[in-house]
Amino acid sequence: MVRLYPNRCQLVGSAFISGFLISLVRSFIHFVILISRQGKVRLTKWYSPYQQKERSTVIRELSGLILTRGPKLCNFVEWKGFKVVYASLYFCICIDPDDNELEILEIIHHFVEILDRYFGSVCELDLIFNFHKAYYILDEILIAGELQESSKKTVARLIAAQDSLVETAKEETGSISNMISQAM
Amino acid sequence: MEQLKTIGRELAMGSQGGGWTGQSKEFLDLVKSIGEARSKAEEDRIILREIESLRRRIAEPDVPRRRMKEYIIRLVYAEMLGHDASFGYIHAVKMTHDDSLSLKRTGYLAVTLFLSDDHDLIILIVNTIQKDLRSDNYLIVCAALTAACKLINEETIPAVLPQVVDLLAHPKEAVRKKAVMALHRFYQRSPASVSHLISNFRKRLCDNDPGVMGATLCPLFDLITADVNSYKDLVISFVSILKQVAERRLPKAYDYHQMAAPFIQIKLLKILALLGSGDKQASGHIYNVLGDIFRKCESSSNIGNAVLYECICCVSSIYPNAKLLDAAAESTSKFLKSESHNLKYLGIDALGRLIKINPDVAEEHQLAVIDCLEDPDDTLKRKTFELLYKMTKSTNVEVIVDRMIDYMISINDNHYKTEIASRCVELAEQFAPSNQWFIQFSVSNNFTFQTMNKVFEHAGDLVNVRVAHNLMRLIAEGFGEDDEGADSQLRSSAFNIELLFLHSELEFIYGNSTHIAAKILNNILCNKFLKMVLIFYSCMCLFS
Numbered sequence: 001m002v003r004l005y006p007n008r009c010q011l012v013g014s015a016f017i018s019g020f021l022i023s024l025v026r027s028f029i030h031f032v033i034l035i036s037r038q039g040k041v042r043l044t045k046w047y048s049p050y051q052q053k054e055r056s057t058v059i060r061e062l063s064g065l066i067l068t069r070g071p072k073l074c075n076f077v078e079w080k081g082f083k084v085v086y087a088s089l090y091f092c093i094c095i096d097p098d099d100n101e102l103e104i105l106e107i108i109h110h111f112v113e114i115l116d117r118y119f120g121s122v123c124e125l126d127l128i129f130n131f132h133k134a135y136y137i138l139d140e141i142l143i144a145g146e147l148q149e150s151s152k153k154t155v156a157r158l159i160a161a162q163d164s165l166v167e168t169a170k171e172e173t174g175s176i177s178n179m180i181s182q183a184m
Numbered sequence: 185m186e187q188l189k190t191i192g193r194e195l196a197m198g199s200q201g202g203g204w205t206g207q208s209k210e211f212l213d214l215v216k217s218i219g220e221a222r223s224k225a226e227e228d229r230i231i232l233r234e235i236e237s238l239r240r241r242i243a244e245p246d247v248p249r250r251r252m253k254e255y256i257i258r259l260v261y262a263e264m265l266g267h268d269a270s271f272g273y274i275h276a277v278k279m280t281h282d283d284s285l286s287l288k289r290t291g292y293l294a295v296t297l298f299l300s301d302d303h304d305l306i307i308l309i310v311n312t313i314q315k316d317l318r319s320d321n322y323l324i325v326c327a328a329l330t331a332a333c334k335l336i337n338e339e340t341i342p343a344v345l346p347q348v349v350d351l352l353a354h355p356k357e358a359v360r361k362k363a364v365m366a367l368h369r370f371y372q373r374s375p376a377s378v379s380h381l382i383s384n385f386r387k388r389l390c391d392n393d394p395g396v397m398g399a400t401l402c403p404l405f406d407l408i409t410a411d412v413n414s415y416k417d418l419v420i421s422f423v424s425i426l427k428q429v430a431e432r433r434l435p436k437a438y439d440y441h442q443m444a445a446p447f448i449q450i451k452l453l454k455i456l457a458l459l460g461s462g463d464k465q466a467s468g469h470i471y472n473v474l475g476d477i478f479r480k481c482e483s484s485s486n487i488g489n490a491v492l493y494e495c496i497c498c499v500s501s502i503y504p505n506a507k508l509l510d511a512a513a514e515s516t517s518k519f520l521k522s523e524s525h526n527l528k529y530l531g532i533d534a535l536g537r538l539i540k541i542n543p544d545v546a547e548e549h550q551l552a553v554i555d556c557l558e559d560p561d562d563t564l565k566r567k568t569f570e571l572l573y574k575m576t577k578s579t580n581v582e583v584i585v586d587r588m589i590d591y592m593i594s595i596n597d598n599h600y601k602t603e604i605a606s607r608c609v610e611l612a613e614q615f616a617p618s619n620q621w622f623i624q625f626s627v628s629n630n631f632t633f634q635t636m637n638k639v640f641e642h643a644g645d646l647v648n649v650r651v652a653h654n655l656m657r658l659i660a661e662g663f664g665e666d667d668e669g670a671d672s673q674l675r676s677s678a679f680n681i682e683l684l685f686l687h688s689e690l691e692f693i694y695g696n697s698t699h700i701a702a703k704i705l706n707n708i709l710c711n712k713f714l715k716m717v718l719i720f721y722s723c724m725c726l727f728s
Contacts, residue, residue, distance in 0.1 A: 028402075040219070040227075044264055049300055056266045073561040074525040078600075100497075102490035102530060103450050109486075110440065110447075128215055131264070132257050135293055144333045144369045146402045148361065150447040153437040154395055158358055162323055166286040 029104070029145040030082065030094040031058070032138065034127065037090070039063040042127050043134055047145030062092055076101045087112075089124065111141055114152050118159065136162065211258060218265070231262050238262075239271055252279065253287055256294045263298065273298050277305050280312050280331075285323055288316070292331045301337035301373075310340050317347040322356045329362035336366075338374040345370065345377065352384055357393035364388050364396060368403035382407060389421065394434050394445065397425070401451040408458050419459050419466045426452040427473050430480060446487045449477070453494040460502030467503035474498060478511045483518065486526075493519075493530045500537035513538060513545055520552040528556055529567055536571045546575055557587070565591065566600075573607055581615040 031050065034043035041059060050058065065077055066086050077084050079094070085104040086092040091112070093104050112122070114137055119126040127134050140155045142148060149155055214234055221227040241247070242255050256279060259272040276298060279291030295309060309331070316328035329351070332344055348370070351363035364385070371378040385407065388400040408415045428434070429445045429452070438445035456474075460467035477495055482488030496512040499505070516538060519531030532553070539546045546553070556568040569591065572584050585608050592604040 041265055045297075052263075052266065052268060059266070072525060074529050074563040076526070076529060077563050078566055100450060100490060100494055102486055102493060102526060103447070105526070106440070106487045106490055107447070128219065129212065132260065132290070132293065135297070136289070139293075139296075139330050143330060143362065143365045144372075146365070146368075147447055148365055148399055149395055150398060150440065150445065151395060151435075151437040152440075154358070158323075158326070162285065162289065165321075165323060166289070 028095065028099065028147075029142060030096075032142070033059060033062065033090075033092045033094075034134075035059065035063055035067075035090045035092070036124065037067065039067060042124070043131055043138070045135070045138055045142075047142075066090060066092060075105050107141075107147060110150070110152070111138065114141065114155050117152065117156055208254060211254060214258065215261075227265070228267075231265055231267050234258065235262050235267060235269055238269070242272060242275055249279075249282065249284075249287055253290050256290055260294050260297055269298075273303075273305055277308050280309055285321065285327075288324065289327050292327045296331050296334040299335060301335050301340075306335055306337075306340065309335060310343050314344055314347065317344060317351065322354070322359050325351065325354070325356075325359050326362055329359070329366050332366050333362075333369045336370065336373070338377070341370050341374055341377045345381075349381060349384065352388060357391075357396055360388070360391065360393070361396045361399045364399045364403065368406070371403060372406065386418070389418075389425075394438055394448070398438075398445070398448045398451070401448065401455065405451065405455050405458075408455055412458055412461075416459060416463070416466055419456070419469050422452055422455055422459070423469050423473050426456070427476070430473065430477055441482075441485045441487050443482055443485070443487050443491065446491050449491050450494045453477075453491070453498045457498040457501040460498070462503065464503045467505070470498075470502060471505050471508060474508055475511070478508070478515070483515075489519070489527060489530065493534060496534045497537060500534075500541055504541055509538070509541065516545075517549070520549055520556075525559075525561055525564055528552075528559075529564055532556055532564070532567045532571050536574050539571075539574060543575075562595075569604070573611065576611050576615055578615045581611055585612055 030046075030048040032043070032045045032047075033041070035041055044055065044059070046055065062079065062084060065079060066084070067090070069077070075086055077086070078097075081097065082094050083097055083099070083101060084092050084094045085101050085108065087105060087108045089112075091108045093108060095101070095104055115122040115127070115134060118133070118137060119130070137155065137159060140149055140158055214230070217230055218227055221230060238255055238258060242252070247255070252275060256272065256276050259269040259276070262269045273295070276291055276294035279287050280295060282288050282291060295305075299305060313328045313332055313336070316324050317332075319325050319328070329348070332348070336344055348363050348366050351359055352367070354360050354363065367378065367381065367384065371382070385400055385403045388396055389404065391397050391400070404415070404418075426449065429449055432444045434445045434448075438448065440446055443449075456470050460470050474495060477491065481492045481495070483492060492515050496515055499508045499512045512534070516531050516534040519527045519534060522528060522531070535546060535549060535553070553568060553571065556564050557572075559565060559568075569588060572587070576584050588604055588608050588611075592601055592608070595601060
């Protein structure tokens with residue numbers, strides 16, 4: 001049997017892997033997107049470089065792919081050589097093909113549980129009107145595309161500390177005399 | 185009058201207090217109207233109107249700081265929905281200079297969402313970050329570190345590196361943790377700038393706070409991936425930490441769904457998989473703790489299964505141990521038999537890893553694998569094909585490739601189609617019982633040509649062109665067989681291939697727009713060898 005060239009079964013795979021090692025600027029998680037059942041965007045956080053136009057394309061494609069999937073199927077889809085893990089209310093996280101999908105699914109749940117604690121039984125409306133607070137919380141859990149903190153309590157404490165300082169600042173500037181003097 | 189109106193508005197805002205958003209009624213109305221928009225076009229109209237209004241108002245002199253904060257938040261909102269609000273970037277940058285945490289934090293959030301690390305405005309932020317990294321208020325330091333992770337690039341690393349290293353020893357664990365992540369990020373951006381500081385990661389591994397220790401596992405994983413030998417001395421430390429975690433010696437705050445610090449366990453398992461790979465001695469240290477985790481894992485929760493899966497990955501990666509492989513096979517079995525698609529998916533993946541060590545383990549699960557292949561879930565199907573690809577031998581190549589072709593014909597995703605097609609050809613090529621079979625196979629499936637068409641359609645995938653090139657070379661070189669009959673039969677099939685090849689090219693050229701035709705011609709002409717072979721052989725076959 002003439003061997004035409006050495007077994008290159010993994011040619012594509014290994015090219016991908018060697019490319020990955022050469023550029024150390026990789027993210028474990030490439031982006032986090034939250035979209036509603038109707039495909040409306042609630043939150044987007046990009047840990048890899050994506051231009052504004054690319055972002056719109058990504059969101060459109062993923063909405064099409066994920067929103068049409070039935071309820072009992074896998075919570076993972078392959079997309080453009082990456083994997084996207086998604087959970088209800090459609091939190092979508094994009095990862096590299098080698099990563100542990102079930103772990104990422106649980107990171108989504110971890111995030112949701114923290115939101116729950118913070119807002120008290122979080123619902124979509126909370127995220128719609130307080131999206132900036134959801135970002136602060138996300139920034140305590142994930143940083144540069146990696147899991148930074150796995151303790152709910154620690155995240156909650158830090159957010160509470162930030163909030164209370166913000167509240168104090170608000171109270172100080174909120175007092176009427178301040179307002180009047182500002183207007184002068 | 186104007187000022188009174190302003191006070192009135194401020195009072196209204198103030199009276200909402202912490203309220204439900206602390207934002208103005210205007211913002212609430214905006215969000216509501218977006219929610220009620222019936223079409224993307226309507227949504228776009230509303231947002232564009234909002235952007236125009238903000239553009240005017242943000243440029244007014246003496247906008248109160250609290251109002252500016254809200255404008256910035258609204259701009260973040262607009263960009264999140266896909267619109268451009270770049271006129272507002274400079275105001276977000278200015279807000280990071282503010283002394284109050286509330287405003288500074290919003291400023292930092294906005295700039296990390298708006299800007300990438302190569303943006304021109306970054307130079308205006310670096311000084312602020314430097315200053316904030318030295319702040320007395322640890323929350324401000326945290327905000328600056330979070331921003332640094334996103335916005336500092338190769339050029340600006342030197343400006344903040346010394347402070348970040350100092351912060352590794354900060355009394356507050358939140359700061360140390362973020363400093364570790366920032367240093368990691370800098371290392372990823374520019375390994376040379378940080379290589380002399382890598383020992384800091386080793387030190388933080390022994391940090392008192394489990395959060396800091398857990399965060400340190402991220403950079404260590406990357407370092408070990410790049411250079412596994414330098415870290416073999418840490419095998420025992422990692423094993424010891426994993427043991428403690430599994431024995432529930434970490435604070436309860438790290439429990440998640442009844443499992444002890446599972447995310448940390450997973451990171452450690454990934455690291456140990458790398459360190460034990462191909463190394464009998466290192467693996468020897470790992471066996472015990474792995475066995476413990478297999479036994480203790482909660483297989484009734486998702487996270488428990490995630491840890492189990494990671495154990496299987498570890499076992500199949502390190503130096504083989506019979507007992508652990510059995511445990512892994514058993515867990516894989518349970519995954520495959522489960523009702524949950526997620527677990528079946530993991531089972532297929534795990535099986536793929538185990539058959540590399542022991543090909544026979546697949547026999548037992550044939551039925552389960554076929555079920556997955558026939559499942560309507562595309563994700564599961566594709567995963568199963570990947571498994572089949574690993575399981576192909578000369579004895580089953582025909583069956584497997586047939587299945588793959590059927591599937592390929594049924595799907596719409598062109599990118600994936602090309603992938604499957606080229607894999608089929610590779611498999612056929614590698615495991616074909618004979619060259620003749622391979623040629624016949626290609627011809628009878630008209631298969632390589634579908635691949636070629638797709639290839640040129642997608643602007644030439646290097647792998648596929650190489651496969652075609654080699655097929656042609658095989659034909660041109662002949663097979664060295666003495667049997668005249670066999671040889672001429674082969675040649676005539678080869679001739680058929682040439683014709684079909686040319687034919688499909690021509691069809692493609694005439695049937696499609698000219699720029700694609702130009703591309704194809706270019707491809708053929710560039711590959712002079714291919715062209716020569718085609719012409720030479722066609723002539724030969726004509727005359728023989």
